[in-house]
Amino acid sequence: MSDEKHATAQKPYAKLLRQYGGILVSLIVLCIIFSVMNPRFMTVANLMNVLQQIAVIAIAAFGMTWVILLGEIDLSIGSIIAVAGMAAAQAFLAGFGFMPTLILTLLAGAAMGGANGVLTAKLGLPSFIVTVATMGIFRGLVSLPTNGAPAMIEDPTWIAIGAESFVGLPIIIWIVVVLFVFNHVLLSKTTFGRRAYLTGGNREAAIYSGIKVDRVKITIFMISGIMAAISGILLSSRLYSAQTNAGTSYELDAIAAAVLGGTSLAGGVGTMIGTIIGALIIGIMNNGMNMLSVPYFYQLIVKGLVILLAVWLDVRSKRAKQ
Amino acid sequence: MSAATSDVILKINNVSKLFGPVSALKNMHLTVRAGRVHTLLGENGAGKSTLMKILAGVYHATAGDVEFCGAPYKPENPQDAAARGLTIVFQELSLCNNMTVAENILATREPSVYGFINDQALERRAAEIVRDLGLPIDVTEKVGNLSMAQRQLVEIAKGLSIDAPRLVILDEPTSSLTEAETDILFSIIDRLKAKGVAIIYISHRMEEIMRLSDDITVIRDGEYIATRQREDVTIDELIAMMVGRQMNEIYPPRLSPAPPESDAPILSVEGFSRDGEFENVSFDVRKGEILGFFGLIGSGRSEMMNALFGMKAATGIVRIDSEPATIASPVDAIGRRIAFVTENRKEEGLVLAHSVEWNISMAALGRFAAALGFMRRRDERTAAVDEVGRLTIKTASVDTPVGSLSGGNQQKTVLAKWLLTQPRILILDEPTRGVDVGAKFEIYKIIRQLAAEGTAILLVSSELPEVLGMSDRLVVMHEGRLSATLPGGATPETVMAHATGITS
Ligand SMILES: Nc1ncnc2c1ncn2[C@@H]1O[C@H](COP(=O)(O)OP(=O)(O)OP(=O)(O)O)[C@@H](O)[C@H]1O
Ligand SMILES: [Mg+2]
Numbered sequence: 001m002s003d004e005k006h007a008t009a010q011k012p013y014a015k016l017l018r019q020y021g022g023i024l025v026s027l028i029v030l031c032i033i034f035s036v037m038n039p040r041f042m043t044v045a046n047l048m049n050v051l052q053q054i055a056v057i058a059i060a061a062f063g064m065t066w067v068i069l070l071g072e073i074d075l076s077i078g079s080i081i082a083v084a085g086m087a088a089a090q091a092f093l094a095g096f097g098f099m100p101t102l103i104l105t106l107l108a109g110a111a112m113g114g115a116n117g118v119l120t121a122k123l124g125l126p127s128f129i130v131t132v133a134t135m136g137i138f139r140g141l142v143s144l145p146t147n148g149a150p151a152m153i154e155d156p157t158w159i160a161i162g163a164e165s166f167v168g169l170p171i172i173i174w175i176v177v178v179l180f181v182f183n184h185v186l187l188s189k190t191t192f193g194r195r196a197y198l199t200g201g202n203r204e205a206a207i208y209s210g211i212k213v214d215r216v217k218i219t220i221f222m223i224s225g226i227m228a229a230i231s232g233i234l235l236s237s238r239l240y241s242a243q244t245n246a247g248t249s250y251e252l253d254a255i256a257a258a259v260l261g262g263t264s265l266a267g268g269v270g271t272m273i274g275t276i277i278g279a280l281i282i283g284i285m286n287n288g289m290n291m292l293s294v295p296y297f298y299q300l301i302v303k304g305l306v307i308l309l310a311v312w313l314d315v316r317s318k319r320a321k322q
Numbered sequence: 323m324s325a326a327t328s329d330v331i332l333k334i335n336n337v338s339k340l341f342g343p344v345s346a347l348k349n350m351h352l353t354v355r356a357g358r359v360h361t362l363l364g365e366n367g368a369g370k371s372t373l374m375k376i377l378a379g380v381y382h383a384t385a386g387d388v389e390f391c392g393a394p395y396k397p398e399n400p401q402d403a404a405a406r407g408l409t410i411v412f413q414e415l416s417l418c419n420n421m422t423v424a425e426n427i428l429a430t431r432e433p434s435v436y437g438f439i440n441d442q443a444l445e446r447r448a449a450e451i452v453r454d455l456g457l458p459i460d461v462t463e464k465v466g467n468l469s470m471a472q473r474q475l476v477e478i479a480k481g482l483s484i485d486a487p488r489l490v491i492l493d494e495p496t497s498s499l500t501e502a503e504t505d506i507l508f509s510i511i512d513r514l515k516a517k518g519v520a521i522i523y524i525s526h527r528m529e530e531i532m533r534l535s536d537d538i539t540v541i542r543d544g545e546y547i548a549t550r551q552r553e554d555v556t557i558d559e560l561i562a563m564m565v566g567r568q569m570n571e572i573y574p575p576r577l578s579p580a581p582p583e584s585d586a587p588i589l590s591v592e593g594f595s596r597d598g599e600f601e602n603v604s605f606d607v608r609k610g611e612i613l614g615f616f617g618l619i620g621s622g623r624s625e626m627m628n629a630l631f632g633m634k635a636a637t638g639i640v641r642i643d644s645e646p647a648t649i650a651s652p653v654d655a656i657g658r659r660i661a662f663v664t665e666n667r668k669e670e671g672l673v674l675a676h677s678v679e680w681n682i683s684m685a686a687l688g689r690f691a692a693a694l695g696f697m698r699r700r701d702e703r704t705a706a707v708d709e710v711g712r713l714t715i716k717t718a719s720v721d722t723p724v725g726s727l728s729g730g731n732q733q734k735t736v737l738a739k740w741l742l743t744q745p746r747i748l749i750l751d752e753p754t755r756g757v758d759v760g761a762k763f764e765i766y767k768i769i770r771q772l773a774a775e776g777t778a779i780l781l782v783s784s785e786l787p788e789v790l791g792m793s794d795r796l797v798v799m800h801e802g803r804l805s806a807t808l809p810g811g812a813t814p815e816t817v818m819a820h821a822t823g824i825t826s
Contacts, residue, residue: 205673208633210656
């Protein structure tokens with residue numbers, strides 16, 4: 001590895017620039033626009049704030065990247081985020097401690113994702129249909145314990161996740177960093193990641209090559225469920241409570257982050273680096289427009305247009321290479 | 323008439339094409355006359371398909387100009403080209419598997435009223451086209467259910483269905499066809515010729531080229547080499563022009579004697595059946611033996627190989643090393659060191675968007691797994707580079723997406739992928755489909771080498787000379803049944819008699 005790197009000393013950067021140049025430019029342009037319009041935008045405090053705000057979306061988007069890479073979609077993650085928060089709140093109410101609650105919440109995420117995966121893989125149903133259905137089912141489940149009322153969370157360790165810092169950085173940001181590294185390494189450095197790329201690229205060829213595509217698919221939906229559950233933990237920690245409408249329409253932001261980052265909806269193409277840049281773009285747009293007091297409905301319109309623009313630029317540059 | 327047939331219909335002047343840094347065509351020129359079959363001959367990656375795609379409006383030339391029917395010609399897209407009377411049958415099949423034959427043939431030109439497709443008119447029109455061409459296909463069938471050969475016929479029907487063609491391009495139309503369908507195609511070509519239509523024909527089958535062509539242009543590495551009339555040239559001269567050296571033989575000699583009959587078979591299949599596809603097939607193959615499989619369309623060879631590889635359920639007994647073996651999936655098959663070079667490289671063999679390297683390592687990922695499932699990327703790269711060298715795959719680098727390789731080089735990549743699994747039993751379904759003569763020889767050499775090292779080889783091919791030239795023994799199939807097991811020295815007449823079922 002080392003001598004190979006030596007021989008191509010600048011190549012990795014050149015490659016990164018070629019691959020992500022487009023969205024990196026978008027990111028920088030956005031930052032410049034917002035800092036010109038509001039001098040408080042480019043402060044350390046505000047950027048920290050942005051990073052914390054994007055945490056929930058970024059982590060969900062890591063899971064979404066896996067799913068989209070496979071040529072599938074997971075619309076249920078917003079609901080899983082809410083279920084995770086409510087599961088934690090109920091576990092604390094039932095007297096569980098921090099660790100058991102944490103494990104239970106993650107297991108709940110894995111189970112919901114696994115259900116999506118099994119229904120998609122074993123029954124051969126399109127994931128779009130399966131996850132539209134489970135999106136409703138999971139959202140309904142959230143309200144069962146409290147009849148639709150929010151549930152408070154008072155566990156101090158749980159609350160600390162969203163409130164405290166560790167060596168100068170908010171814990172939330174550490175979690176994003178760790179999960180980014182984990183997903184990035186799993187996707188780009190392991191045989192499992194490779195199997196995901198191959199299955200997404202051409203499922204039939206993957207089957208012929210001895211890849212257990214159903215197993216890959218179920219595992220990936222489980223990863224998506226677990227990532228959504230972690231997002232749910234962070235969200236409930238920051239809100240000190242589990243809300244029944246938590247995470248509503250977060251799946252759209254997660255899809256947008258992944259697609260902005262170059263993940264192809266046709267499957268087989270995408271990276272975690274792209275996704276984190278995509279999540280940053282969305283987070284900065286949200287934050288910047290909030291600071292400029294842009295009304296919410298304008299924000300929606302602007303966000304939609306920016307996504308269209310970015311995806312169009314991406315498609316165009318890929319065509320130009322032909 | 324003779325004045326008309328010598329009319330120049332297409333003139334290509336100094337056309338060049340760059341794909342990024344890769345130069346696919348350099349100052350090409352070509353003159354095609356009405357009523358003549360003009361064959362383009364060149365190695366894999368020489369630039370034949372690229373030139374044809376420029377004529378069809380799929381790519382645009384980087385430099386140079388084209389004259390068609392006496393006017394400057396620069397089509398924006400294939401529809402544009404068709405409107406001018408130029409139609410193309412692409413090398414890589416471009417059909418929608420979940421649509422019917424009729425829908426595919428008339429795609430984008432469906433008979434319709436205010437945007438509503440008239441299904442009956444559609445089927446009637448397609449049936450007419452197919453009947454006029456004399457093709458044996460049912461237009462209501464879904465393309466996904468057809469064999470590769472039938473799909474190729476549909477592709478041909480689709481290409482030939484435009485109203486008044488002046489120039490028809492056929493890019494390796496026969497690579498999946500057996501002789502019977504090839505004959506049908508040739509009579510279609512004769513009829514077109516008689517009507518004064520010009521044909522540009524691409525193929526790697528030399529006998530076919532000599533039978534069909536009027537003019538032959540050889541290109542090499544994207545450059546024009548020479549144009550000859552068929553009468554003035556021999557196969558050997560053409561091959562020499564094409565590969566730039568003499569080639570004396572087509573099939574390399576065996577490296578070791580065929581295994582004796584007394585050897586125990588490594589694989590034996592007994593009463594192998596699957597409803598509607600093949601019935602009661604039995605054969606065995608020994609270590610180091612090359613067992614050929616020949617048959618016409620619908621003989622069930624590919625279906626049987628798929629079943630043997632665990633892609634389809636079948637009944638019967640399969641023994642490996644004399645032990646009964648259950649192969650319920652490709653995972654089982656690969657676990658038993660069986661490899662399967664499938665017939666349909668685009669759908670079953672390759673991930674077109676991924677690199678040559680990823681495609682080559684795809685079936686042998688376990689070999690590159692270190693602790694915790696990490697990939698040993700350096701070993702993977704070394705292996706891929708080795709295979710590219712061994713099979714002389716023409717690619718800018720192993721990082722190039724395999725979809726941008728020429729057809730023949732894609733085929734070699736599939737072969738490389740399966741060789742990397744170091745199989746004990748290697749199933750080859752049309753392994754030299756679309757491969758040029760020089761590279762074919764290399765592939766045959768590798769097959770011989772593997773056999774000498776003890777690999778058992780099942781070689782399915784619709785090219786009779788290939789199966790006869792390579793096999794130690796030969797299984798002939800007819801309509802899903804085994805009709806004969808013949809020794810390697812069988813005559814073509816005997817084989818054809820068993821393949822067509824006309825044995826008395
Ligand atoms: N879309 C593309 N992008 C990049 N390179 C390409 C593309 N299409 C073709 N090439 C390159 O152009 C060269 C010529 O390819 P082409 O497909 O024309 O060969 P060919 O003569 O048709 O070969 P074959 O007999 O194998 O079909 C090859 O080196 C190929 O890799
Ligand atoms: Mg070609």
